[in-house]
Amino acid sequence: MSWIKTFAAQYASGLLNDESPDCKNFLSKLNLDHPALSWRRCGAMSQTGLADGQALMSPAPLSACADGAFAAFQYLASHSVAEKSLPVHSIRGSILLGERAQYTGWTRAGDVTLGSACRLLECADGYLAINLPRDEDWPLAQAWLEHELSGWDEVAELIRNKNSEKLIGRARELGLAVSTAEPLFNTGSLPVLDSLEESLRHEKKTAPLVIDLSVLWAGPLAASLLQHAGARVIKVESEQRLDGAREGNKEFYEMLNQGKETLLLDLKSKSGITALSKLIQQADIVIESSRPRALKQLGIDADQCVANNPEMVWLSITAYGRQEPNANWIGFGDDVGVAAGLSTMLQELTGETIFCGDAIADPLTGVHAALYAYHQHLSGNGGVLDVAMHAVVRHCIESAVVGESEYAAWSAIANADAEDLYALREVYAGVEEAGAQTEKILNEFNLS
Amino acid sequence: MSGMILKLGAKLQSAVCDTQIMVLTAPKTELDLRCGGVPMYVAGEDSVEGDANESLMTETLTGKRYVDADESMEFLCTKGGAGGLSLGDLPLEIKQPKALPSSD
Numbered sequence: 001m002s003w004i005k006t007f008a009a010q011y012a013s014g015l016l017n018d019e020s021p022d023c024k025n026f027l028s029k030l031n032l033d034h035p036a037l038s039w040r041r042c043g044a045m046s047q048t049g050l051a052d053g054q055a056l057m058s059p060a061p062l063s064a065c066a067d068g069a070f071a072a073f074q075y076l077a078s079h080s081v082a083e084k085s086l087p088v089h090s091i092r093g094s095i096l097l098g099e100r101a102q103y104t105g106w107t108r109a110g111d112v113t114l115g116s117a118c119r120l121l122e123c124a125d126g127y128l129a130i131n132l133p134r135d136e137d138w139p140l141a142q143a144w145l146e147h148e149l150s151g152w153d154e155v156a157e158l159i160r161n162k163n164s165e166k167l168i169g170r171a172r173e174l175g176l177a178v179s180t181a182e183p184l185f186n187t188g189s190l191p192v193l194d195s196l197e198e199s200l201r202h203e204k205k206t207a208p209l210v211i212d213l214s215v216l217w218a219g220p221l222a223a224s225l226l227q228h229a230g231a232r233v234i235k236v237e238s239e240q241r242l243d244g245a246r247e248g249n250k251e252f253y254e255m256l257n258q259g260k261e262t263l264l265l266d267l268k269s270k271s272g273i274t275a276l277s278k279l280i281q282q283a284d285i286v287i288e289s290s291r292p293r294a295l296k297q298l299g300i301d302a303d304q305c306v307a308n309n310p311e312m313v314w315l316s317i318t319a320y321g322r323q324e325p326n327a328n329w330i331g332f333g334d335d336v337g338v339a340a341g342l343s344t345m346l347q348e349l350t351g352e353t354i355f356c357g358d359a360i361a362d363p364l365t366g367v368h369a370a371l372y373a374y375h376q377h378l379s380g381n382g383g384v385l386d387v388a389m390h391a392v393v394r395h396c397i398e399s400a401v402v403g404e405s406e407y408a409a410w411s412a413i414a415n416a417d418a419e420d421l422y423a424l425r426e427v428y429a430g431v432e433e434a435g436a437q438t439e440k441i442l443n444e445f446n447l448s
Numbered sequence: 449m450s451g452m453i454l455k456l457g458a459k460l461q462s463a464v465c466d467t468q469i470m471v472l473t474a475p476k477t478e479l480d481l482r483c484g485g486v487p488m489y490v491a492g493e494d495s496v497e498g499d500a501n502e503s504l505m506t507e508t509l510t511g512k513r514y515v516d517a518d519e520s521m522e523f524l525c526t527k528g529g530a531g532g533l534s535l536g537d538l539p540l541e542i543k544q545p546k547a548l549p550s551s552d
Binding site for chain 1: 456458470471472473481509522523524526545549550
């Protein structure tokens with residue numbers, strides 16, 4: 001069991017692919033917690049389990065992977081002299097997992113997610129995670145099941161005797177976030193980082209300019225962490241469709257988007273699209289979380305942008321990767337966690353049909369994506385970073401084997417722990433209304 | 449007027465291009481739904497033949513929703529193609545996106 005105490009640091013070192021004494025020394029000083037303790041102390045444990053049952057351990061060292069990924073990010077940030085907006089050393093990666101539900105006050109509900117939009121339901125040959133967070137999803141679900149729907153009971157009834165393969169196929173065609181609990185394995189792997197020793201010696205002194213087109217949680221979180229490390233972040237939203245998270249919990253939105261400048265563009269107009277293209281060409285890092293075809297339909301092509309500016313890092317966050325056919329599949333944090341196998345693992349270990357954490361793939365992806373983007377930026381070589389939420393969760397699951405005996409031991413460690421939960425990230429800047437800096441940015445970057 | 453009653457969730461195929469759509473909402477009356485000016489047919493059933501009307505080859509985009517003027521019917525384009533959608537000769541329009549979810 002001794003390896004497990006230093007698991008988070010090992011995970012960090014594995015991600016960085018860096019054996020230098022400097023890196024080892026940095027990571028060993030962080031004193032990261034045992035995976036069972038960080039799972040409990042970040043709040044994720046109380047977010048996992050039946051509503052009237054015990055809080056449950058994760059079936060993989062997810063919180064320690066988040067700690068490790070963030071530790072690796074901290075190591076890179078420690079080499080940059082850019083002014084940090086938040087002492088990066090004061091944060092732990094695992095706190096990101098529990099953050100949202102601590103703001104919203106949501107509580108665990110077993111086979112219903114904390115946000116209540118997603119359910120685990122039984123079909124003829126297994127379980128499906130069905131996520132219907134958008135109002136528009138209910139009409140789509142009616143087309144999916146070829147039946148009018150008045151609520152979840154009917155969905156459960158209609159899928160009970162149907163086969164998962166056909167259900168999943170139709171759901172994907174419709175753009176519904178539906179996944180099977182049996183894990184998928186075809187989303188490719190995460191980028192492998194080259195050792196940065198060389199480039200860190202020729203440190204990049206300036207803070208990167210990040211253009212953040214992403215919405216909801218994973219992408220904005222990656223941008224937020226880059227902002228903590230000194231990046232200038234411009235959050236770009238379309239006048240036709242603001243970040244939906246603005247309508248969610250206000251404090252959580254502020255924490256996630258604090259300190260970012262906000263630019264609003266009319267992406268139905270030629271001038272708006274031209275302004276966006278021009279701005280992107282000046283970015284060091286672009287973050288987006290749309291399906292590849294969405295920006296292509298606007299005439300913006302990631303590969304072309306990187307070809308025009310070979311130092312540009314294009315961080316593409318998707319549910320299942322940019323490759324066809326996965327590129328067209330919709331997924332959110334909860335259903336993607338299920339698709340990676342977390343609920344099947346929990347079922348094997350606990351006998352319960354439940355979700356693991358709160359939209360777990362989102363914060364796990366956010367922290368890994370920030371590391372990859374920052375690393376690639378420091379290396380001086382741009383490129384399109386294909387970070388699939390599914391691949392991130394698979395990577396975390398495959399980082400350690402948690403059998404029945406480890407699971408029982410970890411549960412005991414967490415249940416015996418009486419420490420306070422980790423403190424949430426500090427809120428240090430406000431959030432202005434959408435588009436508050438539009439004029440300023442249009443002028444500064446010569447976009448009009 | 450030729451036409452058919454469209455079932456919720458039915459998949460329709462264009463006779464003149466790759467376009468495929470799925471029925472999200474439709475009134476329960478016979479509809480003359482066309483792509484490129486030629487009536488569409490239910491995928492998997494006998495195809496329809498006809499010559500495309502060049503002025504209606506206005507293309508469909510994968511992932512977009514198409515509606516008539518009063519939004520009494522709505523279709524999701526599951527596969528884009530060269531033909532445009534119309535009800536008789538009246539073109540259908542792309543529906544503007546709704547707000548994103550506030551949480552997932």
